[in-house]
Amino acid sequence: MKPLSADHGFEAAGVNRMPGFDPDIRRTIVVIDESSRTRSQIVTALAPDHDIVEAKNGLDGIAIVVERQPDLILLDLRLADGDGLELCRSLKSEIRSRRIPVIIVTSADEQALEVQGLQVGAVDFVTHPIDPAILRLRVRNQLALKYYRDALEHISVIDGLTGAANRRQFENILDREWRRAKRLSKPVSLVMFDIDHFKNFNDHYGYLKGDDCLQRLAHLLQAMIHRPGDSAARYGGEEFAIILPETEATGAAIVAERVRQGVELLDIRHETSSIAKHVTISVGVATLVPGAEDLPEILVKLAEERLSEAKTAGRNCTR
Numbered sequence: 001m002k003p004l005s006a007d008h009g010f011e012a013a014g015v016n017r018m019p020g021f022d023p024d025i026r027r028t029i030v031v032i033d034e035s036s037r038t039r040s041q042i043v044t045a046l047a048p049d050h051d052i053v054e055a056k057n058g059l060d061g062i063a064i065v066v067e068r069q070p071d072l073i074l075l076d077l078r079l080a081d082g083d084g085l086e087l088c089r090s091l092k093s094e095i096r097s098r099r100i101p102v103i104i105v106t107s108a109d110e111q112a113l114e115v116q117g118l119q120v121g122a123v124d125f126v127t128h129p130i131d132p133a134i135l136r137l138r139v140r141n142q143l144a145l146k147y148y149r150d151a152l153e154h155i156s157v158i159d160g161l162t163g164a165a166n167r168r169q170f171e172n173i174l175d176r177e178w179r180r181a182k183r184l185s186k187p188v189s190l191v192m193f194d195i196d197h198f199k200n201f202n203d204h205y206g207y208l209k210g211d212d213c214l215q216r217l218a219h220l221l222q223a224m225i226h227r228p229g230d231s232a233a234r235y236g237g238e239e240f241a242i243i244l245p246e247t248e249a250t251g252a253a254i255v256a257e258r259v260r261q262g263v264e265l266l267d268i269r270h271e272t273s274s275i276a277k278h279v280t281i282s283v284g285v286a287t288l289v290p291g292a293e294d295l296p297e298i299l300v301k302l303a304e305e306r307l308s309e310a311k312t313a314g315r316n317c318t319r
Contacts, residue, residue, distance in 0.1 A: 173231045
């Protein structure tokens with residue numbers, strides 16, 4: 001749920017005002033070409049504006065792409081150690097590289113290869129002899145398209161009010177972690193909490209204050225979740241969820257209680273609550289090691305049941 005870094009040009013909390021593509025930001029481009037002459041021409045054309053990483057064969061190219069995660073790939077279809085078309089197909093089938101645009105480099109008499117390259121996932125092509133001006137324009141166009149595509153994809157999984165992951169992203173992450181836990185026979189824990197008497201809060205203080213309350217709770221979660229694999233999301237309305245991969249029930253309960261106490265320490269006034277004079281939450285915690293046929297919905301259902309138990313027990317508690 002952390003906002004994107006400044007390098008991406010926008011933040012999750014500011015999804016409603018996405019600035020345009022900035023061509024002056026240096027980006028990383030991997031050039032996979034066995035010809036040192038061609039690589040030199042490309043470097044000469046692009047290095048003033050971008051960071052260029054060279055690979056003289058497909059094997060090295062794949063390793064560099066996986067490690068560096070570049071913004072763009074320039075790929076010659078004729079490689080000494082393999083078929084460039086197959087390499088492009090492999091890049092587009094690999095989760096770590098399939099979103100990286102590939103521009104193929106061909107000779108003027110290889111139109112058939114250009115068509116095949118586009119069919120296996122390349123986004124554009126340039127031909128020999130390299131025209132520096134055309135190359136720079138094609139690279140810039142594809143970098144801009146990638147920027148806006150990434151931005152729209154990010155916006156689609158972020159809650160616009162709080163900057164936390166939204167319900168859609170929550171389901172995506174839970175499904176991914178559930179499948180991983182199933183493969184490794186590891187536990188997955190889910191913490192779900194609801195703001196106590198939040199309708200009364202909105203009725204008394206107004207929706208602007210309600211929005212501010214939700215934002216402060218989301219920021220608290222961001223500050224309290226430290227492990228890279230843990231994820232928090234706005235599940236809906238005044239309800240939030242935390243996914244804790246490879247976490248036993250005891251550890252999940254500690255996280256849940258820490259969050260509950262953290263919300264109390266925010267000391268957000270709530271005069272119309274029957275629980276306290278400040279905002280409190282009720283928390284449900286569930287932990288399961290997925291069985292072969294189990295679906296992640298059973299973990300959600302169990303956590304919701306525990307959350308309901310916390311409300312029945314008087315709220316402002318963890319179950």
